[in-house]
Amino acid sequence: MSKVIEVKNLVKSYKKLNAVDGISFYVNEGEVFGLLGENGAGKTTTLEIIEGLRKATQGEVKVLGHDVKHELNDIKEQIGVQLQSTAYYHFLTLREILNLFASFYKKSIDPEELLHIVGLKHKAKVYVNALSGGQRQRFSIIASLVNDPKIVFLDEPTTGLDPIARRRLWELITKIKSQGKTIVLTTHYMEEAEMLCDRIGIMDKGKLLAIDETHKLIERAKNPYTINFLVKELKEDGVATLEKVGKLEKVLGKEKDYSLKLKSADDLNKALDCVQKLNPLSLTVGRAKLEDVFVELTGKSIDE
Amino acid sequence: MFKKLLLADLKMIIRNRHSLFWALFFPLIFTCIFGFFFGKNTTVGSVALINRSQTELANGFKTALTDSEIFKIKEETDEATAKDEVTKGTTSAVVVIPEKFGDFTDPNAPKSIKIIYDPGNSQVNSALIGFVDQFITATSFQMTQTQKIFTIEEEKINTRDLTYFDFVMAGILGLALMNSSIIGIAVGMSKYREDQILKRITTTPLPSWKFIVAEVVSRLCVNMFQISIILLIAVYGFGAHIYGNIFIIYCLAILGAILFQLIGFVIASLSRTTDAAQGMATAITIPMMFLAGVFFPIDQLPKWLSMFVDYLPLAPLLRMIRAVTLDAASPFDNPRNIIIVVSWIFVCLVISTWKFRLSKE
Numbered sequence: 001m002s003k004v005i006e007v008k009n010l011v012k013s014y015k016k017l018n019a020v021d022g023i024s025f026y027v028n029e030g031e032v033f034g035l036l037g038e039n040g041a042g043k044t045t046t047l048e049i050i051e052g053l054r055k056a057t058q059g060e061v062k063v064l065g066h067d068v069k070h071e072l073n074d075i076k077e078q079i080g081v082q083l084q085s086t087a088y089y090h091f092l093t094l095r096e097i098l099n100l101f102a103s104f105y106k107k108s109i110d111p112e113e114l115l116h117i118v119g120l121k122h123k124a125k126v127y128v129n130a131l132s133g134g135q136r137q138r139f140s141i142i143a144s145l146v147n148d149p150k151i152v153f154l155d156e157p158t159t160g161l162d163p164i165a166r167r168r169l170w171e172l173i174t175k176i177k178s179q180g181k182t183i184v185l186t187t188h189y190m191e192e193a194e195m196l197c198d199r200i201g202i203m204d205k206g207k208l209l210a211i212d213e214t215h216k217l218i219e220r221a222k223n224p225y226t227i228n229f230l231v232k233e234l235k236e237d238g239v240a241t242l243e244k245v246g247k248l249e250k251v252l253g254k255e256k257d258y259s260l261k262l263k264s265a266d267d268l269n270k271a272l273d274c275v276q277k278l279n280p281l282s283l284t285v286g287r288a289k290l291e292d293v294f295v296e297l298t299g300k301s302i303d304e
Numbered sequence: 305m306f307k308k309l310l311l312a313d314l315k316m317i318i319r320n321r322h323s324l325f326w327a328l329f330f331p332l333i334f335t336c337i338f339g340f341f342f343g344k345n346t347t348v349g350s351v352a353l354i355n356r357s358q359t360e361l362a363n364g365f366k367t368a369l370t371d372s373e374i375f376k377i378k379e380e381t382d383e384a385t386a387k388d389e390v391t392k393g394t395t396s397a398v399v400v401i402p403e404k405f406g407d408f409t410d411p412n413a414p415k416s417i418k419i420i421y422d423p424g425n426s427q428v429n430s431a432l433i434g435f436v437d438q439f440i441t442a443t444s445f446q447m448t449q450t451q452k453i454f455t456i457e458e459e460k461i462n463t464r465d466l467t468y469f470d471f472v473m474a475g476i477l478g479l480a481l482m483n484s485s486i487i488g489i490a491v492g493m494s495k496y497r498e499d500q501i502l503k504r505i506t507t508t509p510l511p512s513w514k515f516i517v518a519e520v521v522s523r524l525c526v527n528m529f530q531i532s533i534i535l536l537i538a539v540y541g542f543g544a545h546i547y548g549n550i551f552i553i554y555c556l557a558i559l560g561a562i563l564f565q566l567i568g569f570v571i572a573s574l575s576r577t578t579d580a581a582q583g584m585a586t587a588i589t590i591p592m593m594f595l596a597g598v599f600f601p602i603d604q605l606p607k608w609l610s611m612f613v614d615y616l617p618l619a620p621l622l623r624m625i626r627a628v629t630l631d632a633a634s635p636f637d638n639p640r641n642i643i644i645v646v647s648w649i650f651v652c653l654v655i656s657t658w659k660f661r662l663s664k665e
Contacts, residue, residue, distance in 0.1 A: 051507055054665045073509050081507035087499035091319035092312055103308040104508040 004029045004151055004182050005050060010059035012045050012206075019045045021206035022059075027151075027199075032173070032183045034197035036190070036294065042206040043186035044084060044155055050184070051081050051153055064150060077106060080144035084155040088128045094139060095124040098146055105147035114142040118172060134165025138172060145176070152176060154185040158192060170196060190291040194218070200290070204298045214290070221288035222296055223247055223261035225268045229275050230257050230282040238278055245271045256281075261288070306514055313522035317488075326487050327526055328533065331480030335473070335537050342469035343542025349396030349428035350376040352386040361406025365417070365439055369399070374431055387420060396428040397421040399436065466630060470545050473538045474625045475598035477553070478618050480530050481560045482592065487585045488523055489568025493660075494581035497572070502662040512662050520565055527561040528554065548628030556628065556635060560621045563645060566652035567617065573659035592618045620644040 005027035012020040020042045027033040035043040048054045050061055052072040061068040063075045088097050098111035115121045118138040120131075128136060137157060144152055154173070158166040166189075173196055177183055187193050193200050194214060201211040210217060218224070223246065231238075234256075242248045242260055245267050251257035260275070262268050268285070275283060317323055355366055370377050380386040380398070389395035400418040407413040417436055421429045445452065496502045505515055531554065538544035546553070567588065575581040595605070596618035602610045613619055624635035624642065636642060 053503065053506060053663055076507065076509040079507075081504070083500050083504055083507070085500065086504050087501065088504075089312070089316060089501060090499075091316040096312060096315070100308055100312045101508065103305045104510040106509075 002029045003027065004064055005033075005184065006060075006062045007046070007050065008060040010046065010049065010061060011057045012042075012049060012054065013057045018206050020049070020056075023201075023203075023206070023208040025201050025208060025211050027182060027184055029150075029182055030177070030180055031198040032177055032185065032196050034193045034200045035184070035186045035203055036188065036193045036197075036200050036290075037186075037203035038188055038298075041203040043203055045206075046203070047153055047155055047184065047186055051079065052076065077147065078150045080147060080149035080152045082140050082144040082152070082154045082157060084159070086140055088140070088143065090127060090129060093125045093127060094120060094131075097128070098143060101143055102146040107148055108146050109148050111146070114145055117175070118142050132165075134161055134168060137161060137165070137169060141169070141172060141176075149181065151182045151184065154183060156186055156188070158187070158189065166192070190289065190294060194290040202294060202297055209297045210293070217293055218288055218290055221292045223263055223292070224288045225262040225265070226286045226288060227260040227262070227268070227271055227275055228257070228282075228284045228286065229260070229278070229280040231278050231280050232256065234258065234278065238274075241274050242271065245274060261292075305510065306518060309510075309514065309518040310522055313518050314525060317522060317526050323484070323488050323492070327480070327484035327530055330483060331476050331530065331534055332537065334476050334479065335534050335542070338469055338472045338476070339538065339542030339544075342467060342472065343538075343544065349425065349431075350378060350394075351428075351432060352380040352389060352395045352398045353377050354380050354383055354386060354398065354400045356403040357401050357405040357407070359404070359406035361443065362401045365401065368439060369435065372435060374435065375428075383420075390420060390422055393422075396425050397432050399432070466545060469538070469542060470630060471601075471626065472599060473534070473544045474629050475622055476538075477531060477534060477557065477625055478560060478596075478622045479593055479598050480534060481527055481557060481621075482564050482618055483589055484527065484530060485523060485561050485564030486568045486571070486589055487582070489519070489565045490571035490575070490581040490585040491578060492519075493569065493572035494575055494578040498578050503664075506663045515662065516569075520562070523565060524558060524561055527557060531557045546629045547632040548630075549632075552628050552635060553625060556621065556625050559645060559649075560618075560625075563617055563621070563649050563652065566649060566656055569656035569660050570652050573656055573661075592616050595619075597622050615644055617645065617648045 003026040007026070008024050010020050010023050011018060023042075023046065035046060037043050045054060049056050050063060050068065052068050052075060056068075064078055066072075066074045068075060089100075092100065094115060095111050098114060102108035102111065112121065112124070115124055118135075118141070120135060120139060120142075123131065123135070128139065131139060141152075141154065141157060144154070157173070158169050161169065170192065173183060173185070185196070197214050199211065199213050200217055202209045202217075210220070212220070227246075228251070239248060242258075246260045246262040249259045249261070251259055260271055262271055272285070317327070351369070353366060353369065355362055366377075369375065375396075378395070380389075383398070383400060386395065386398040390398060398420040400420065402414040402416075402418065404410055404413040405415075405417065417440065419432060419436060421432065423429070444450075493502070506512070535544075535546070535550075535553075539546060568585070571581050571584045571588070575584050595609070595613040596602070596616045597613075598618070602613055602619060605613065620641035623638070624645075627633040627635055627637060627641075
């Protein structure tokens with residue numbers, strides 16, 4: 001698998017603040033790579049330096065073998081960019097916008113085909129303002145595909161969308177991936193990153209705290225197994241027994257719901273025996289989530 | 305690529321009713337308003353004439369007043385009704401020719417014509433009083449067979465038939481170019497920036513200069529259409545006069561539009577939001593509209609103020625347009641005007657090249 005993006009010791013400074021602080025990573029051809037982090041972590045700045053929209057203070061960025069500083073036009077011909085909350089021209093129809101953007105490139109895809117992919121063919125003659133939030137985001141993504149790019153950059157593509165619209169966008173991103181395109185996206189939704197990304201880099205305060213394949217990243221969690229259970233009453237001796245095997249937490253806002261986090265498969269077996277003895281009303285076993293790793297690495301939840 | 309972009313820009317301008325209003329209808333409204341007041345077949349005001357005498361002199365006065373075409377004459381019989389019309393503002397003044405006026409057989413016949421007017425309507429009053437006075441004086445001289453000792457010798461600098469509307473039409477041309485270009489570019493570019501359209505453009509291989517040139521050229525096309533419509537309505541609708549070369553007027557319009565578009569780019573560079581750009585554009589265009597000589601000559605202003613407004617971008621442009629339309633002169637006869645305009649273009653070009661960016665970096 002060849003590397004299509006290589007970032008080495010990238011720094012972006014604004015006066016005394018390092019928005020991006022010496023990060024290095026690569027992106028493989030055909031994968032979905034995600035930069036995960038809270039707002040202000042440096043995800044968008046990193047993405048925009050790779051896209052050539054911002055200049056790096058230090059470091060080296062290569063896209064498809066071209067240096068961003070000197071061969072930007074070669075890169076622009078081969079990438080597609082969806083910016084965070086971009087609005088398109090108000091007084092051009094969807095078809096006209098796609099035709100116009102297609103004219104900027106040497107190679108282009110038929111706008112009708114693109115509109116068909118996202119089920120917006122019947123809206124070809126309407127203005128962007130007449131679209132719903134979800135439709136607008138889908139249009140924004142296909143607008144980044146007009147030049148049949150090798151790499152597609154999506155900056156927080158699902159922010160502000162309702163769950164159904166978000167699901168539809170995930171399907172679209174998966175469809176784009178299936179065409180062999182490389183996708184680089186930023187998000188602060190853990191579920192989205194876990195669901196879509198083959199590899200993830202977790203960013204905080206301009207630094208890359210961890211980078212790995214998604215499943216390996218989750219396995220790095222201190223407590224990779226979880227038992228969630230509901231009991232009528234949990235007495236003190238029961239609490240003491242469970243705390244010997246794992247980390248017991250009351251589910252936020254619930255009186256009788258508990259979560260037991262465990263370090264190993266042995267602990268999981270032991271804990272299951274203990275919980276069964278409590279006659280739980282409900283019991284589910286699961287693995288740790290990306291959010292657990294994120295909290296462990298950054299020391300904070302993403303909503304903070 | 306460029307052709308498609310230009311076409312798209314033109315479509316957007318035409319479809320954007322707000323910008324179209326500023327570009328076309330706003331100056332057309334001014335053209336029509338001034339045309340109705342000061343265009344062809346317009347008079348100073350309407351005068352009600354009550355002629356109670358049927359003498360030769362009274363009828364002669366009536367004919368002279370009507371033929372002068374200075375006033376719109378309507379005949380009345382009742383003085384109270386006519387006075388009421390003046391009070392309501394439907395008539396500017398009333399002229400009453402008393403019974404037996406001009407009857408030389410009756411020594412007690414009245415010797416004066418009565419004028420009833422509202423002191424607030426100074427333009428009509430002075431014209432009407434002047435006309436009646438001149439008529440009576442001339443008649444008196446004729447009756448007494450006296451020769452005038454002193455006379456007036458008139459010498460017109462311009463022998464052409466010119467009206468105030470001709471002066472204002474040139475002003476409206478400049479006003480239309482200024483409003484549509486400054487507001488159009490300043491607000492348009494700021495909105496594009498706010499909506500991240502400029503940033504989105506920079507992610508494509510389209511060179512920035514092509515994007516800007518397409519914007520400028522599309523607006524110039526609209527300006528040419530705008531100028532043509534104003535000239536057509538002013539000339540054929542309201543009888544405006546154009547004595548110079550129409551081609552030179554279009555060249556000056558392009559020069560002015562480029563200058564005002566550059567001012568628009570400077571505003572877009574300096575303002576962070578669309579609202580700020582709108583405010584700044586209005587703060588520049590409104591004072592310039594009233595001070596730079598659109599509606600009245602700058603020399604009517606106090607000297608200290610006219611010295612300042614003389615150098616505003618619109619003022620020299622209007623002087624050049626008027627030199628062509630009113631005097632059929634060359635805009636280069638007074639090189640000072642062209643120097644001021646070109647200097648403004650240079651300054652605005654330097655600032656916008658330095659400050660205006662499609663993206664932040």
